[in-house]
Amino acid sequence: MKRIALYPGTFDPITNGHFDVIKRALALFDEVIIAVAVSQDKKPMFTLDQRIEMIKKAIADLENVSVLGFNNLTVELARAHNATILIRGLRAISDFEYELQLGYLNNSLDDSIETVYLMPKLQHAFISSSSVRNLLKFNAKTEHLIPKEVQEIIENIK
Numbered sequence: 001m002k003r004i005a006l007y008p009g010t011f012d013p014i015t016n017g018h019f020d021v022i023k024r025a026l027a028l029f030d031e032v033i034i035a036v037a038v039s040q041d042k043k044p045m046f047t048l049d050q051r052i053e054m055i056k057k058a059i060a061d062l063e064n065v066s067v068l069g070f071n072n073l074t075v076e077l078a079r080a081h082n083a084t085i086l087i088r089g090l091r092a093i094s095d096f097e098y099e100l101q102l103g104y105l106n107n108s109l110d111d112s113i114e115t116v117y118l119m120p121k122l123q124h125a126f127i128s129s130s131s132v133r134n135l136l137k138f139n140a141k142t143e144h145l146i147p148k149e150v151q152e153i154i155e156n157i158k
Helices: 018-028 048-057 074-080 091-110 129-136 146-157
Strands: 004-009 031-037 065-070 083-088 113-117
Touching: 004 018, 004 074, 018 031, 018 083, 018 113, 031 048, 048 065, 048 146, 074 083, 074 091, 083 091, 091 113
Parallel strands: 004 031, 004 083, 031 065, 083 113
Antiparallel strands: none
């Protein structure tokens, strides 16, 4: 049986840390689905379509990985795509409490779906989408924080 993992998030925008987690997940699972949340509550800087396009460009050279948008419960999406694993990234201890609660909540909704926490390499551990967005607001340097394909898309949006 194929081990399919779902990596949900807002990805506003996808960072080198996210990309590192995707590559790590691909080493562990047969297929990885990147699920981009609409996340209207977070008021994303980029539209859902822009975020999906950024990810598609960033993952173009990777096999067994796909991307889709969603606006429903993560466990429902996982079930619909036969994913039995949810991938969550952990950068620092500050992420842990929130991610642990989310993992327990998802498990309470469907205990057949496991949550696996992956850490990016240390060089990417400080990167967050919110820090990238803040830098973008000031036209500051971000090319060391996001995949080059994403940087190109963002430059064309400005």
